[in-house]
Every structure is written in structure tokens, then in C-alpha cells.
Amino acid sequence: MEISFAGLRALVTGAGKGIGRETVKALQRGGARVVALSRTQADLDSLSRECPGIEVVCVDLADWDATETAVRAVGVVDLLVNNAAVAVLEPFLEVTKEAVDTSFDVNVKSVLHVSQIVAQQMIARRASGAIVNISSQASQCALQNHTVYCATKGALDMLTKVMALELGPQKIRVNAVNPTVVMTDMGRIGWSDPLKAGPMMNRIPLRRFAEVDDVVNSVLFLLSDKSAMITGVTLPIDGGFLAC
Numbered sequence: 001m002e003i004s005f006a007g008l009r010a011l012v013t014g015a016g017k018g019i020g021r022e023t024v025k026a027l028q029r030g031g032a033r034v035v036a037l038s039r040t041q042a043d044l045d046s047l048s049r050e051c052p053g054i055e056v057v058c059v060d061l062a063d064w065d066a067t068e069t070a071v072r073a074v075g076v077v078d079l080l081v082n083n084a085a086v087a088v089l090e091p092f093l094e095v096t097k098e099a100v101d102t103s104f105d106v107n108v109k110s111v112l113h114v115s116q117i118v119a120q121q122m123i124a125r126r127a128s129g130a131i132v133n134i135s136s137q138a139s140q141c142a143l144q145n146h147t148v149y150c151a152t153k154g155a156l157d158m159l160t161k162v163m164a165l166e167l168g169p170q171k172i173r174v175n176a177v178n179p180t181v182v183m184t185d186m187g188r189i190g191w192s193d194p195l196k197a198g199p200m201m202n203r204i205p206l207r208r209f210a211e212v213d214d215v216v217n218s219v220l221f222l223l224s225d226k227s228a229m230i231t232g233v234t235l236p237i238d239g240g241f242l243a244c
């Protein structure tokens with residue numbers, strides 16, 4: 001299947017590392033002009049060296065006002081990938097206010113805010129658009145010590161559906177992907193211990209964790225016109241985990 005993003009401009013959040021970083025590279029290979037947004041300038045500098053021609057924006061998405069300024073300055077966007085997130089793992093009885101605030105600021109509020117700004121300019125231009133939110137299997141399945149992360153991803157799934165409902169008439173499609181464990185920096189926080197990773201992998205019918213490319217390929221499909229009639233879905237990329 002041939003996918004081309006020629007002539008389109010994409011914004012990827014959390015582009016410094018992991019899934020976001022590889023999404024930037026894949027979109028650029030597909031012909032898009034890409035804006036990479038992340039929090040650590042050094043990551044953006046190294047990404048710029050790897051992908052000459054990308055634009056970079058360094059901002060902390062937990063800061064509502066700084067995000068407003070930075071994303072409004074980006075201008076035209078046809079494709080948006082809301083990928084940035086944090087995972088703070090704590091047992092339910094020890095969950096802190098700080099973990100709740102930070103996690104909801106980044107994983108939910110910033111997705112809503114960035115998407116509002118991007119969708120407003122799409123509508124003002126009368127342009128169609130596609131948004132993909134990176135959710136998780138944790139949105140639909142309780143995981144030990146993942147109270148806050150699960151709650152943010154559950155909220156993100158519903159945010160995705162309401163965005164699809166309200167933006168569909170404006171020809172803006174909104175979908176989510178829900179990966180199982182991927183061994184990025186974030187994946188290593190929860191799953192480096194073989195005593196945790198083994199039982200998790202055994203619950204996945206395909207008996208492996210997802211690779212970054214498994215996620216990126218699905219994101220590219222949902223951004224592309226190959227999925228022109230798909231909006232409002234939460235697509236598991238989980239080797240069957242959520243089916244069982």
C-alpha cells in the first residue's frame with residue numbers, strides 16, 4: 001500500500017524520543033513537512049541532525065500558556081499526532097496529587113489544547129485534517145500501579161471519540177491507537193523487570209511486546225487517506241491483549 005503525505009504539514013508532540021521520534025522520521029520519509037515538538041532541546045537538536053529540514057519546537061506541554069503561544073506559532077497543520085505522555089507508576093493507596101496533576105496536564109489537557117488550536121486553523125482554512133492520539137491498552141485494562149496512567153488514557157479514549165463526533169462534520173478525522181508495551185524509555189519504566197514482563201507477555205496472544213514500527217505503521221495508516229472513512233476508533237496494537 002502506497003501512502004504519501006506530499007504537500008501536507010504534520011505536527012508530532014513528544015518527538016524527542018521513542019514512538020514520537022520514529023513517527024517524525026516516517027512522516028518525513030512519506031513526504032510530509034514535519035514540525036517536531038518536545039521538551040528537551042538536545043533531543044530536538046539530534047533529531048534535526050538526523051532529519052534535515054524538519055522544524056522543531058521546544059516547549060513543556062504541561063505549561064498551558066507556553067503551549068498556547070508555541071502551537072499557535074506553528075501555523076498550518078494538516079496532520080497531528082498527540083504522542084507526548086508521562087507514566088508515573090504508584091500503588092493506588094500512595095497516589096500523589098503531583099502525579100495526578102502532571103499526568104492529566106500532559107496526557108489529557110495538552111492533547112485537548114493542542115488539538116483545539118490545530119483544529120481551529122484547519123476549520124478556518126476549510127481544510128480537511130487527521131489527528132491521531134497515542135493512547136494505550138491501559139485505557140481499557142487495569143494494570144497494577146497504573147492508576148493515574150490508566151485514568152489518563154481512559155480519558156484520552158473518550159476525548160478522541162468526542163473530538164471525532166464534533167470535528168467530523170468539518171472533515172477532520174480523529175482516532176486513537178492503543179499499544180501494548182513497547183520497550184522505549186517509557187516502556188522500560190514499567191516492564192524491565194522480567195518478573196513483570198513475563199506474565200504480561202504471556203497474556204498477549206502473539207506472545208511479544210509491540211515494536212515501535214508496529215505503532216508508527218498504524219499511525220501512518222490512520223493519518224492517511226487510506227483510512228478516509230475511519231474516525232472515532234481506538235485501535236489496539238496489542239497482539240490481541242484486549243481481546244482476551
Ligand code: NAP
Pocket residue numbers: 013014015016017018019020037038039040043059060061062082083084085086106134135136137178179180181182183184185186187188
Ligand atoms: P518516551 O520514550 O518516554 O517518549 C516520550 C516523549 O514525550 C519524550 O520525547 C518526552 O520528552 C516527551 N514528553 C513527555 N512529556 C512532555 C511534555 N510535558 N512536553 C513535551 N514533551 C513531552 O515514551 P514512548 O514510549 O515513546 O510513548 C509515546 C506514547 O506512547 C505515549 O503517549 C505513551 O503513553 C504511549 N504508549 C507507550 C507505551 C510503551 O510501553 N512505551 C505503551 C502504550 C502507549 P522528555 O524525554 O524530554 O520528557
